[in-house]
Amino acid sequence: MSGQPDPDLRSSDGQTSELDELIDQIVDPGSASDPALERLRSLVLAIETISSDLSLEQVLLRLTDSARTLSGARYAALGVISEDRRLERFLHVGIDAETVAEIGHLPEGKGLLGALIDDPVAIRLRDLTDDPRSVGFPPNHPPMDSFLGVPIHVRDEVYGNLYLANSSRGEFSAADEELVRMLAGAAGNAISNARVYQEAQLQQRWLQASNDVHGQLFSTAGEDPLHVIAQRTIEISDADLVSVALLAPDRATVVIEYAIGEGADNLLARRFSLSDTLAGSVITTGSPVMARDGASLATQPVTQRIGVLDTGPIIVLPLGGPEDARGVLSLARRRGRHPFTTVEMSMAAGFAAHASIALEIADARDAEQKMIMLEDRQRIARDLHDHVIQELFGVGLSLESIASRLGDLDPNAELLRQRVDDLDRAIRRIRTSIFALHSDARTPPNGLRQQLLAAVDGVVPALGFRPSVAVTGLVEVSLGEPISGEAVDCVRQLLGSVVEHAQATDAAVEVKLDGSRLTITVTDNGPTPISDERTAALTELAAQAERRRGRLTLSADPGGGTVATWSVEVP
Template sequence: MTSEDHLSFPDAPRVELDEAIAELIAQAERVQSSQGRLRGLLRAVETMVGEIELPVVLRRVVEAAVELVDAEFGALGVIGADRSSLDQFIHVGLAAGDAAAIGHLPRGHGVLGALIANPEPIRLVHLEADPRAAGFPSHHPRMDSFLGVPITVRGDVFGNIYLTNARRGSFSAEDEELLRALASTAGFVIQNARLFDEARTRAAWMTATAELSAAILSTPPDKVFDLIAGRVVDLSAGTRVTIVVPTDEVDVLRVAAARGPHELDLLGTTSIDSGSIAARAMEHGGVRVATAPHVSSRPDPTLLAGDQETGPAMAAPMRTRQRTWGALTVARAPGEREFTALELEVLGDLSSQASIALELSRARSEQHKAILSDERARIARDLHDHVIQQIFGSGLTLQSVALTLDDAHDRSRVDQVIGQLDDAIAQIRTVIFAISTRDGSSLRHRLIDVVAELSGALRRPPALRFAGPVDNTITGPLAEDVVGVTRELLSNSVRHARAHTISLDVGVTEREVSVIVTDDGTGIRSDRRSGLHNLAERAGARGGALTLDTGPDGTRVQWRVPLDGHDTEESAP
C-alpha cells in the first residue's frame, strides 16, 4: 500500500473529536467526584445519627462538615435565648492551647452575627475583605475563605455551621450545597438529641423533687436549706447553687446555704442589693434570669464572675401563701451556656415543691410543739396541784409530830426531814418553771441549760434553787456575769471535787445578787484556785466579794455583788 493510501482524518474533525473525548473524561471525573462527595455526605450522616447525646452530636456535626468539604477549621455556634448572640461555640481544628490563648470564644459579631441576623448561607473567598468582618483578636490563627450555613430545628434556627480555610483554596457552590444538605440532616439529628436530653433532664429533676420533698419532712430545720442546695448542685454540675433568705433588715438578704465554687466564703454573707436576681425573684415571683452582663459596683454574691463579667444565672422564689422562705439560685461561670426554658421550668417546680414541703414541715413542728406544750402544762399543773401540796401537807404533819417529841435528837431528825421536803418543793417549782415556760433567753433557762450541760456525767444532777425575781432583776452584763460564774463554779465541783451531791442557789434580794455552789466533795486544792481568783476580781469590779469555805468534807463558794454595783461589759468565760 502506498503512502497515499494511509487512513487519516481531516484536522478540523479530529480536533473536535479530541475535545469531545476530553469533555467526556472530565464529565466522568466530575461524576466520579460527585459520587465520592455524596458517599462522604452519607458517611457524615451516618456519623451524626449514630449518637443521641446532644454534646456529642454537636461535635460530630462539626467534624463531619470539616471532613465533607475539606476545611482546616470548623465550628458550630448555638444561638442563645436572646436570638442575637451565640450561647455555645463548638470548634474543630483549633488546638486547646491556641483556644486558651485567644481567650473568650466568639459571641456572634461580624460575619457570624450577619448569619444570625439573616439565616442564609454565606460564602466568601476572602473573609477579611468582607465589610461585615469584625477582625480577629490577638493569637487568632489566620482565616481566609469562609462558608457558613444555618441549622434549623422545627422551623427555628438552632445555630450555624462555620467553615474556614478550604484546602483547595476556596469553597465552591457544590461545597455550599453539600453543607446545606448536611445542615438539614443535622437539624433532625439535633432535634432528636434535644428531645432525649429534655426527657432525661425532666425525669431526673422530677425524681429529685419527689425525693427532696420526702427528705425535707425528716430533716432538722437548720439543715434543710443545705439539703436542698446539695440536691440541686448534683443535678446541675459545674454550677454555684445558693439559697438566700430575708433578714430583719430591709433589702438585706443572707446566704443560708451554698454549694459550688467558694461555698465556704459565701455561707452567712449578706447582700444589700435589692436589685439582685434573688431579690427580684422573691419580690415579683416566678423564675428570674440574670440579665446584667458586667460586674456591678455591688456584685451579687450568688453569681459567678470573672474578667469584669458575670455568668448566666437563674433564681426561683421559695414561697407559699403563708410566707416567703427565700430564693434558690443557680449560676454558671462566664462563657458557659445560658439556661434553657426547660431548666427554668424544672427549677421553678422543684422550688415550689420544696416550699410546700417546708411549710408542711413547719406545720408539723408547730403541731408537735403545741402538743408538747400542752403536755408540759398538764405535768406542771399536776406537780403544782398535787405533788407540791402533798409534800407540803407532809411537812406540816411532821412539824406537828416534832412538837410532840421530847427527845431533842428525834426532833432534830424530823426537822432535817422537813428541811429536805422544803428543798424538794423548791426544786419542783424550778422544774415547773422549766417545763411550763419556753423563753430560752431568760436567766433561769440559761442557768438550767448550764446545769444540764455540766451534769451529764453525774449520777445525781445538781439541785437548783432560785430565790427572788431573778429574771426581772438580773439582766444585761450582770446576767452574763452570773451565767459565767455559775459555769465556773459548777465546773470545779463536777470535775475536781468528786462530790456525791452538788447544789446551786441563785438569789436576789433588795440589795444584792448571790450565787452559791455547795458540794460534799474533797475540797479545792490551793493549786486549783486560779479560776476563783478571776471570779473574785469580777466580783470586786462590781463592788462585791467572793467567799470560800472548803475542806475535806466539802466546799461552799459564794459570789455576791450589790445590785447597784459597777455595770461592766465583761462577758462570761
C-alpha cells in the same frame, strides 16, 4: 427517574452546580468518578452518623467534624444562637487546646458570624478578609482565608450556624456549599430529636430531685432538706454556685442558709438587706429572674457584689409566692459560660415550687411536734429553776464559805474560788436554757436572746452539733437596733466560720454585756490551725467592729481549737 437534579439544588445563577453533576453521575454510575462517589458516600455516612446519637453534645460535635471533612476545610465551628440573638455556645474543631487558651474569649456573634445570625443565608467567600463585614481576628488566632457559612434550621427556627474556613482546595466550591447545606438540613432532625430527649432526661432528673426533697422531709435521719435542695440543684443545673437564702424574721433581710460551689464558704450564714439585692426583688414580686450576665443587672446579685464569683448567667427563683415568700434559690455560672435557657429556668422553677410546698408541709409538721413538746419543756424549765439552780447556788455558797475559812494564803482557797466561778458560768448557761425552754416556738424571735438562740439553731444542721450558749448582762434592755442585729449577725458568721473546721465536734457561744462593752466569743475544738488569711465574712466583721471602736481577734485555744472574739463599744 428522569435523571434531572432537584431544582432546589441548582445554584443561584441558574447554572448546573457541581453537586448537580455529581447527582447525575450517581444516576448514571458509568459516568461517575471515584472522588464524586466518595464524597456522596461521605455525605450519607455523615448523616447516618449524626442521626445515630441522642446526646445533643455528641450530635453537635459530630456535625461540626463531618462538615469539616465533607467540605475539605481545615477549621470548622458550630455556633448555637441564644434567644437574644447571640452565640450562646461555640463548638470548634481543628484548633488545638493550647491555641484556644491563648485566644481567650470565644466569639459572641459579631462581624461575619453575626451576619449569618441576622440574615440566615449561606455565605461563601474566597477570602473572608475582603468582606466589609469581617471584623478581624483576636491576637493569637490562626490566619484564615476562604470561608463558608451555612445556617442550621430546626423545624421553623434557626438553631445555629456552621462556620468553615481554609479550604484544602484554596476556596470552597458550590458543591461544597450544597453538600454542607444538605448535611445541615439532615442535622436539623437529629438536633430536634436530641433536644427532645435531653429535655425529657432533664425533666426526669428534676422530678427525681423533688422526690428526694419530699423523702428527706419525712425521714427521721439524714441531711437537712435545705441542703438536699442546694445539692441536687447544683448537680442537675451545671451551675458553678448554688445558694439557698431564707427570709429572716424581721422580713427585711435574707440569710444564706446553704451555699454549694465556688466561693460558698464566704456566703454561708451571711445576711443581706432585701432593699438592695436581687433576692429582695424576687421575693417582693414572686417572679423568677434569669439573666445572661448578672453583673449587668440594675440590682446585682450578692455573689457579684461581694466578689465570691464573677457572675455571668444567673437564675434566681422564689421559694413561695409574694404573700408567703420563704426565700430564694439562686443558680449562677461563671462569666463566659453558656447562659441558662428558658427550658432550664422553667424546670428549675417547678422544682423550687415543689420544694416550697414540701418545706411548708415540714413547717406544719414541726409546729405540731413543738406543740406536743411545749408542756414537757415548761415542766423541765420549772424543775431546772426550782431545784437545780437552787442546789448549785447552795454548793457555791458552801465552797465560798470553805474558801474564806482556809484563808488567802492557802492554795486550795484559790482552787475553790475557781470552781465557784465555774458554777456561776454553769448557772448562766442553765438560765439561758430555761429562757429557751420557756420561749414559745410558734412565735418569731423578737427579743435579742431569742434571736441569738434562733441564729444558733439555724447553723446547727451545718455544724452537726448544737453549741452551748451563755448570755450575761441586760442585753434585752441595753441593746437596741442596729447593734442587736449586728450581734446576731456576728454569731451567725462566727459559727459559719466554725463550719469550715471540718473536724470540730463542739463549740461554745458567749455573749457578755459589761457596762458599755459588748463581747461575743465563739470557741470551737476544730484542729484546723489558725490562719492569718480571713474570709470576706470575717473581714467585714472586723471592719464592723472597728467602726464601733472595737476589734475582732482570732487566737488558738490552749486546750485546742480556735477562739474568735468580737468586742465593740455600745452607744
